[in-house]
Amino acid sequence: MAGQVASGSRSGLRSALPLLLPAYLWLTVAIFLPLSAMVFFSFMTELPLSGKAWAFTLENYTTFFSQGLYWTLLLASLRLGLEVTLWCVFIGYPAAYVLAKVLKGRSREAIFLLVILPFWSNGLVRIFSWAMVLREGGILDTALNAVLPFKINIDLMYSYPAVIIGLVHSYVPYMVLTCYLTLQAIDDSLIEAGRSLGASRLQMLRWVIIPLSMPGLVAGAALIFVPVVGSFMEPRILGGRTGTFYGTVIEDQFVAVFNWPLGAALSFILLAVVLVILALASPVLRRAA
Amino acid sequence: MAGVQVSNLSRSFGAHKALDDVSIDFADGGFYALLGPSGSGKTTLLRQIAGFDFPDSGRIAIGGESVERVPVEKRRIGMVFQNYALFPNMSVADNVAFGLSVRGEAKAIIASEVQRALDLVQLGKLGGRRPHQLSGGQRQRVALARAIVTKPRVLLLDEPLGALDKALRVDMQIELKRIQREIGITTIFVTHDQEEALTMSDRIGILRDGRLVQEGPPEEIYDRPKSEFAATFLGDANILRGDTTGTGIRLVDGTAIAAGAGATLAAGAKASCAVRPERIRIATDSGTSDPNANVLRGQISKRIFAGNNSTYFVERDGQTLKVIVQNTGIERLAEGQEVVLRWSPESTVLIAAN
Missing domain, CATH: 3.40.50.300 (P-loop containing nucleotide triphosphate hydrolases)
Structure with missing residues (x-):
């Protein structure tokens, strides 16, 4: 089947060109050109725009390897990406399952809307709302103290958990949507067939449902992991001083220190690392999918 | 098991x-x-x-x-x-x-x-x-x-x-x-x-x-279907309706249809008789060998030839009856022909009206 599609697209390439052209033109202008400029900058000593003399150098890249700080921050960001992705799986997958297989009709539409709602609100507004919830004397603190008979102090603001909460909230809809699509494609009669053969719900999940929805899990994980590793807004606002990650350091180079060449170099190192991780993971994931 | x-x-x-x-x-x-x-x-x-x-x-x-x-x-x-x-x-x-x-x-x-x-x-x-x-x-x-x-x-x-x-x-x-x-x-x-x-x-x-x-x-x-639905859903059946005489029915025009099997019904109640299309014999003459046979006259409105058999649709008193005849190479009747339909009471099932 894949062979047929490939040969079909080759012969139809000429007629498909007018359809492809706008997208590729846009990608060239909007992504390729700025990125090329950034590659160029990353090999410079100074930003040419500043009017100072500049020269080509590899120093921006060697800085990453000579200073342990960057490596430590990159590892912290990768760990953050992994943790957020896992939380999104644990929270998003069951929700997607219920949406795809349990709910029907109006109630499905309503719950679906609630899942997509975060997409429709401004990211910054979302993060500041969390700040109001998580800080001492904030909504969570007040609410819990109103319910519980004893006094507790909840101040999650400017902590690692706050960063995780904010990021999971921002990215869990991706996992729900990608998993929903693959779960919905699983015919209900497969589940019934498995049950008629004596499989428990857990066995069905392990041997049929998870394997068949693996493409959705992988797509969701990739959509979440990559941007979270480079994220800076949530760590900065919700993490405060503890929220220093690889992404915030890159942001600093661009907006605070004005060391664009170093910022660009750090970005490309991140890009390379992420690509290597995805390449290493792809055979495993493809086999699972 | x-x-x-x-x-x-x-x-x-x-x-x-x-x-x-x-x-x-x-x-x-x-x-x-x-x-x-x-x-x-x-x-x-x-x-x-x-x-x-x-x-x-x-x-x-x-x-x-x-x-x-x-x-x-x-x-x-x-x-x-x-x-x-x-x-x-x-x-x-x-x-x-x-x-x-x-x-x-x-x-x-x-x-x-x-x-x-x-x-x-x-x-x-x-x-x-x-x-x-x-x-x-x-x-x-x-x-x-x-x-x-x-x-x-x-x-x-x-x-x-x-x-x-x-x-x-x-x-x-x-x-x-x-x-x-x-x-x-x-x-x-x-x-x-x-x-x-x-x-x-x-x-x-x-x-x-x-x-x-x-x-x-x-x-x-x-x-021996017990209802018109069973008779018509499993196979083909001609359904004739009338008042029961106990062992058969009397049609609106007074013709008596005798049934050899089926329900026992009190005389006078509404009832139907079912007969399978392949049980009916079709002929142009009225000469009969079996005096007990049920007899109805009608006119062929349509004939469908299907190789090993032919299906005749016979109009009678506003009702279309279906007759299936094996292709023996002898009888070939044409559309529009007046015919006599004959079948035995044993091939007729009495069914209570539903």
Whole structure:
């Protein structure tokens, strides 16, 4: 089947060109050109725009390897990406399952809307709302103290958990949507067939449902992991001083220190690392999918 | 292996009565067809027996053990679905092995049982294939092998041949029957195809609007239908309506029709007589050899030639009667011809008006 599609697209390439052209033109202008400029900058000593003399150098890249700080921050960001992705799986997958297989009709539409709602609100507004919830004397603190008979102090603001909460909230809809699509494609009669053969719900999940929805899990994980590793807004606002990650350091180079060449170099190192991780993971994931 | 008893089973979905007080005894080792139009409740009944859905009231027993509140995974049944429902992420062998693996059987036992089941459905060499590499008929066989490899107490088939083309369907009917005989498993088969029900099953249950209309061996239902619905749904039938005389009916124009079988009715009540199209003899003359025969006159409005037989549509008193005549090369009647229809009372079934 894949062979047929490939040969079909080759012969139809000429007629498909007018359809492809706008997208590729846009990608060239909007992504390729700025990125090329950034590659160029990353090999410079100074930003040419500043009017100072500049020269080509590899120093921006060697800085990453000579200073342990960057490596430590990159590892912290990768760990953050992994943790957020896992939380999104644990929270998003069951929700997607219920949406795809349990709910029907109006109630499905309503719950679906609630899942997509975060997409429709401004990211910054979302993060500041969390700040109001998580800080001492904030909504969570007040609410819990109103319910519980004893006094507790909840101040999650400017902590690692706050960063995780904010990021999971921002990215869990991706996992729900990608998993929903693959779960919905699983015919209900497969589940019934498995049950008629004596499989428990857990066995069905392990041997049929998870394997068949693996493409959705992988797509969701990739959509979440990559941007979270480079994220800076949530760590900065919700993490405060503890929220220093690889992404915030890159942001600093661009907006605070004005060391664009170093910022660009750090970005490309991140890009390379992420690509290597995805390449290493792809055979495993493809086999699972 | 075990028989299945369904007693007074009812199930409603909202205001809709999907099953209404249905009782059937499925004998151990028998091949039973549940026949009915769509919405008749036949699939609902099968799903109740399988355990996908629980009844509102009534009892289901498999091998004498009450199971109506036992979930499907604990009922030890085998089921074949209309769309086969093979697991696309597994090989054919793994599909067949599934029921044994989830039970935690030893690998060596699983391998030999799977091979035996695949041999039984004549797919012994295709264990390594994926379901999408198989034809419709082969998938059907895999689904059957997967359902029987666990040695279930009952085999449930939900329109299993519905997705196959005609020639393949006939092959599979024979094949299915052979396998069922070979392992001797109680089999309940849902279909809307009356021919399939007639040729394959030991007994047929006809359902309509959630009720069991009639139940019995195919010959009995065909020869002695108890309702107009049973008469017309299983095979073709001419229905004549009138007032009963006790042993037959009198039509509106006064003609008497004698019936040799069927219900015993009080004289004067509304009733019908059913007669199969192939039981009626058609001729141009009125000369008769049998003085007891039922006789009606009419005019041929249409003739359909089908090679080995011809179907005549005969207009009589505003009603069209259907007559099927074997092609013996002698009688060739033309449209528009006046004819005499004759059939014996033994071929006539008296049915209470519904």
